[in-house]
Amino acid sequence: MVRIADLSNGNYWRHMGMSTVEKEGKIQVIMEIKDNLKQFYGNVHGGALAGLIDGSIAVAVNQALDPGVGASTVEMKINYLRPANTGTLRAEGKVIQKGRNIIVGQSEIKDDEGNLVAFGTATFMVTQLKR
Template sequence: MVRVADLEKGNYWRHLGMSTIVGADGITRVQLTVSDELLQFYGNLHGGVIASILDSAIAIAVNQQLDPEEGATTVELKINYLRAISEGTLWGEGKVIKKGRNLVVAQGEIKNDTGEILAIGTATFMVKQMTR
Protein backbone atom coordinates (compact mmCIF):
# COMPACT_ATOMS: atom_id res chain seq x y z
CA MET A 1 0.00 0.00 0.00
CA VAL A 2 1.21 3.51 -0.78
CA ARG A 3 1.47 5.64 2.32
CA VAL A 4 0.94 9.41 2.52
CA ALA A 5 4.67 9.90 3.16
CA ASP A 6 5.40 8.01 -0.08
CA LEU A 7 3.07 10.29 -2.04
CA GLU A 8 4.77 13.37 -0.61
CA LYS A 9 8.21 12.17 -1.68
CA GLY A 10 7.21 12.24 -5.35
CA ASN A 11 8.99 14.69 -7.64
CA TYR A 12 5.71 16.19 -8.85
CA TRP A 13 4.54 16.99 -5.33
CA ARG A 14 7.85 18.67 -4.57
CA HIS A 15 7.79 20.55 -7.88
CA LEU A 16 4.40 22.09 -7.08
CA GLY A 17 5.26 22.64 -3.42
CA MET A 18 2.49 20.41 -2.05
CA SER A 19 2.71 18.95 1.43
CA THR A 20 0.35 17.23 3.85
CA ILE A 21 -0.90 18.37 7.21
CA VAL A 22 -2.84 16.22 9.67
CA GLY A 23 -5.47 18.38 11.32
CA ALA A 24 -6.65 18.22 14.92
CA ASP A 25 -9.65 16.29 13.54
CA GLY A 26 -7.30 13.56 12.27
CA ILE A 27 -7.97 14.33 8.60
CA THR A 28 -4.93 14.54 6.32
CA ARG A 29 -5.10 17.55 4.00
CA VAL A 30 -2.93 18.68 1.10
CA GLN A 31 -1.49 22.15 1.50
CA LEU A 32 -0.10 24.42 -1.21
CA THR A 33 0.95 28.06 -1.02
CA VAL A 34 0.33 29.90 -4.29
CA SER A 35 3.54 31.19 -5.90
CA ASP A 36 4.19 33.26 -9.02
CA GLU A 37 5.61 30.18 -10.78
CA LEU A 38 2.17 28.53 -10.65
CA LEU A 39 0.16 31.42 -12.10
CA GLN A 40 -1.09 31.44 -15.67
CA PHE A 41 -1.01 34.36 -18.11
CA TYR A 42 -3.93 36.24 -16.48
CA GLY A 43 -2.40 36.08 -12.99
CA ASN A 44 -4.55 33.26 -11.63
CA LEU A 45 -3.45 29.87 -10.38
CA HIS A 46 -3.32 27.46 -13.32
CA GLY A 47 -6.26 25.06 -13.44
CA GLY A 48 -3.87 22.13 -13.71
CA VAL A 49 -2.41 23.00 -10.30
CA ILE A 50 -5.90 23.08 -8.80
CA ALA A 51 -6.61 19.70 -10.42
CA SER A 52 -3.37 18.35 -8.97
CA ILE A 53 -4.24 19.44 -5.43
CA LEU A 54 -7.71 17.95 -5.73
CA ASP A 55 -6.48 14.67 -7.24
CA SER A 56 -3.81 14.40 -4.55
CA ALA A 57 -6.21 15.11 -1.68
CA ILE A 58 -8.65 12.51 -2.98
CA ALA A 59 -5.78 10.03 -3.50
CA ILE A 60 -4.83 10.36 0.17
CA ALA A 61 -8.37 9.48 1.24
CA VAL A 62 -8.48 6.56 -1.21
CA ASN A 63 -5.09 5.18 -0.15
CA GLN A 64 -6.15 5.18 3.50
CA GLN A 65 -8.99 2.79 2.56
CA LEU A 66 -6.87 0.26 0.67
CA ASP A 67 -5.70 -3.10 1.91
CA PRO A 68 -1.92 -3.52 2.31
CA GLU A 69 -1.59 -5.42 -0.99
CA GLU A 70 -3.59 -2.85 -2.99
CA GLY A 71 -2.72 0.34 -4.85
CA ALA A 72 -4.94 2.72 -6.82
CA THR A 73 -4.72 5.01 -9.81
CA THR A 74 -7.01 7.80 -11.00
CA VAL A 75 -9.12 6.84 -14.02
CA GLU A 76 -11.51 9.81 -13.99
CA LEU A 77 -11.50 13.27 -12.42
CA LYS A 78 -14.25 15.89 -12.69
CA ILE A 79 -13.70 19.39 -11.31
CA ASN A 80 -15.85 22.45 -10.77
CA TYR A 81 -13.71 25.58 -10.45
CA LEU A 82 -15.74 27.96 -8.27
CA ARG A 83 -13.42 30.95 -7.88
CA ALA A 84 -10.28 32.37 -9.43
CA ILE A 85 -7.26 31.99 -7.15
CA SER A 86 -4.24 34.29 -7.28
CA GLU A 87 -2.71 34.11 -3.80
CA GLY A 88 -2.80 32.48 -0.40
CA THR A 89 -2.57 29.01 1.04
CA LEU A 90 -4.88 26.30 -0.26
CA TRP A 91 -6.13 23.20 1.51
CA GLY A 92 -7.40 20.10 -0.29
CA GLU A 93 -9.40 17.38 1.43
CA GLY A 94 -10.82 14.15 0.07
CA LYS A 95 -13.31 11.56 1.22
CA VAL A 96 -14.22 8.12 -0.07
CA ILE A 97 -17.85 7.67 -1.08
CA LYS A 98 -17.71 3.97 -2.07
CA LYS A 99 -14.93 1.41 -2.25
CA GLY A 100 -15.61 -1.61 -4.37
CA ARG A 101 -13.37 -4.49 -5.34
CA ASN A 102 -12.10 -2.77 -8.52
CA LEU A 103 -13.15 0.88 -8.28
CA VAL A 104 -13.27 3.60 -5.64
CA VAL A 105 -15.47 6.68 -6.01
CA ALA A 106 -14.43 9.69 -3.95
CA GLN A 107 -14.91 13.42 -3.73
CA GLY A 108 -12.89 16.38 -2.59
CA GLU A 109 -12.76 20.11 -2.17
CA ILE A 110 -10.19 22.88 -2.03
CA LYS A 111 -10.55 25.72 0.45
CA ASN A 112 -8.57 28.82 1.30
CA ASP A 113 -7.44 29.91 4.78
CA THR A 114 -10.84 31.47 5.52
CA GLY A 115 -12.65 28.21 4.70
CA GLU A 116 -14.13 29.43 1.41
CA ILE A 117 -14.63 26.56 -1.05
CA LEU A 118 -12.70 27.31 -4.26
CA ALA A 119 -13.10 24.05 -6.20
CA ILE A 120 -14.89 20.72 -5.79
CA GLY A 121 -14.54 17.45 -7.61
CA THR A 122 -15.25 13.77 -7.86
CA ALA A 123 -12.88 11.03 -8.91
CA THR A 124 -12.88 7.36 -9.75
CA PHE A 125 -9.81 5.29 -8.91
CA MET A 126 -8.98 1.80 -10.17
CA VAL A 127 -7.83 -0.59 -7.46
CA LYS A 128 -4.80 -2.65 -8.44
CA GLN A 129 -3.08 -5.54 -6.73
CA MET A 130 0.50 -4.50 -5.98
CA THR A 131 3.24 -6.88 -7.09
CA ARG A 132 6.70 -6.77 -5.68
Protein backbone atom coordinates in the same frame (compact mmCIF):
# COMPACT_ATOMS: atom_id res chain seq x y z
CA MET B 1 0.95 6.25 7.32
CA VAL B 2 3.54 4.96 4.89
CA ARG B 3 1.35 5.37 1.82
CA ILE B 4 0.84 9.08 2.53
CA ALA B 5 4.58 9.59 3.01
CA ASP B 6 5.16 7.83 -0.32
CA LEU B 7 2.75 10.21 -2.05
CA SER B 8 4.07 13.38 -0.45
CA ASN B 9 7.70 12.46 -1.12
CA GLY B 10 7.04 11.86 -4.81
CA ASN B 11 8.56 14.05 -7.52
CA TYR B 12 5.22 15.48 -8.67
CA TRP B 13 4.14 16.53 -5.18
CA ARG B 14 7.50 18.21 -4.57
CA HIS B 15 7.32 19.94 -7.96
CA MET B 16 3.85 21.31 -7.16
CA GLY B 17 4.80 22.25 -3.59
CA MET B 18 2.12 20.00 -2.09
CA SER B 19 2.41 18.56 1.41
CA THR B 20 0.16 17.03 4.04
CA VAL B 21 -0.94 18.28 7.45
CA GLU B 22 -3.21 16.69 10.00
CA LYS B 23 -6.09 18.84 11.26
CA GLU B 24 -8.72 17.57 13.66
CA GLY B 25 -7.84 13.97 12.88
CA LYS B 26 -8.13 14.44 9.11
CA ILE B 27 -5.33 14.75 6.59
CA GLN B 28 -5.31 17.80 4.34
CA VAL B 29 -3.13 18.44 1.33
CA ILE B 30 -1.85 21.99 1.25
CA MET B 31 -0.26 23.99 -1.55
CA GLU B 32 1.23 27.43 -1.14
CA ILE B 33 0.40 29.64 -4.10
CA LYS B 34 3.58 30.58 -5.94
CA ASP B 35 4.13 32.30 -9.27
CA ASN B 36 5.04 29.05 -11.03
CA LEU B 37 1.47 27.79 -10.39
CA LYS B 38 -0.23 30.84 -11.93
CA GLN B 39 -1.62 31.29 -15.41
CA PHE B 40 -1.45 34.39 -17.61
CA TYR B 41 -4.06 36.34 -15.59
CA GLY B 42 -2.27 35.82 -12.27
CA ASN B 43 -4.56 33.16 -10.81
CA VAL B 44 -3.69 29.56 -9.94
CA HIS B 45 -3.89 27.46 -13.10
CA GLY B 46 -6.75 24.98 -13.33
CA GLY B 47 -4.25 22.18 -13.85
CA ALA B 48 -2.61 22.95 -10.50
CA LEU B 49 -6.03 22.89 -8.82
CA ALA B 50 -6.77 19.58 -10.55
CA GLY B 51 -3.50 18.17 -9.19
CA LEU B 52 -4.47 19.27 -5.68
CA ILE B 53 -7.93 17.65 -5.98
CA ASP B 54 -6.40 14.43 -7.34
CA GLY B 55 -3.71 14.36 -4.65
CA SER B 56 -6.12 14.88 -1.77
CA ILE B 57 -8.46 12.17 -2.99
CA ALA B 58 -5.45 9.88 -3.48
CA VAL B 59 -4.56 10.37 0.20
CA ALA B 60 -8.05 9.28 1.25
CA VAL B 61 -8.07 6.35 -1.18
CA ASN B 62 -4.65 5.11 -0.06
CA GLN B 63 -5.79 5.10 3.55
CA ALA B 64 -8.69 2.82 2.55
CA LEU B 65 -6.59 0.28 0.62
CA ASP B 66 -5.65 -3.17 1.86
CA PRO B 67 -1.96 -4.16 1.97
CA GLY B 68 -0.56 -5.25 -1.38
CA VAL B 69 -2.86 -3.13 -3.53
CA GLY B 70 -2.60 0.31 -5.07
CA ALA B 71 -4.94 2.59 -6.98
CA SER B 72 -4.69 4.88 -9.99
CA THR B 73 -6.95 7.69 -11.14
CA VAL B 74 -9.05 6.71 -14.16
CA GLU B 75 -11.53 9.61 -14.23
CA MET B 76 -11.87 13.03 -12.64
CA LYS B 77 -14.39 15.89 -12.75
CA ILE B 78 -13.78 19.37 -11.32
CA ASN B 79 -15.86 22.49 -10.82
CA TYR B 80 -13.85 25.71 -10.55
CA LEU B 81 -15.78 28.21 -8.46
CA ARG B 82 -13.52 31.20 -7.75
CA PRO B 83 -10.01 32.36 -8.59
CA ALA B 84 -7.16 32.07 -6.11
CA ASN B 85 -3.93 34.06 -6.40
CA THR B 86 -2.35 34.43 -2.92
CA GLY B 87 -1.94 32.43 0.27
CA THR B 88 -2.28 28.71 0.80
CA LEU B 89 -4.86 26.32 -0.60
CA ARG B 90 -6.14 23.36 1.45
CA ALA B 91 -7.84 20.27 0.08
CA GLU B 92 -9.40 17.43 1.99
CA GLY B 93 -10.39 14.26 0.21
CA LYS B 94 -12.72 11.49 1.28
CA VAL B 95 -13.84 8.15 -0.06
CA ILE B 96 -17.54 8.09 -0.93
CA GLN B 97 -17.73 4.55 -2.36
CA LYS B 98 -15.27 1.67 -2.08
CA GLY B 99 -15.67 -1.46 -4.17
CA ARG B 100 -13.29 -4.33 -4.92
CA ASN B 101 -12.05 -2.78 -8.16
CA ILE B 102 -13.20 0.83 -8.11
CA ILE B 103 -13.05 3.56 -5.45
CA VAL B 104 -14.79 6.92 -5.84
CA GLY B 105 -13.72 9.95 -3.83
CA GLN B 106 -14.39 13.65 -3.58
CA SER B 107 -12.50 16.72 -2.43
CA GLU B 108 -12.92 20.43 -1.83
CA ILE B 109 -10.24 23.13 -2.12
CA LYS B 110 -10.54 26.13 0.21
CA ASP B 111 -8.46 29.28 0.46
CA ASP B 112 -7.12 30.95 3.63
CA GLU B 113 -10.49 32.60 4.30
CA GLY B 114 -12.37 29.31 3.99
CA ASN B 115 -13.87 30.17 0.59
CA LEU B 116 -14.61 27.21 -1.65
CA VAL B 117 -12.30 27.54 -4.67
CA ALA B 118 -13.03 24.22 -6.40
CA PHE B 119 -14.46 20.78 -5.77
CA GLY B 120 -14.25 17.53 -7.63
CA THR B 121 -14.74 13.81 -7.75
CA ALA B 122 -12.40 11.11 -8.99
CA THR B 123 -12.61 7.41 -9.73
CA PHE B 124 -9.64 5.19 -8.92
CA MET B 125 -8.96 1.67 -10.20
CA VAL B 126 -7.62 -0.76 -7.60
CA THR B 127 -4.66 -2.86 -8.77
CA GLN B 128 -2.35 -5.45 -7.24
CA LEU B 129 1.09 -4.06 -6.49
CA LYS B 130 4.01 -5.81 -8.16
CA ARG B 131 6.68 -6.92 -5.75
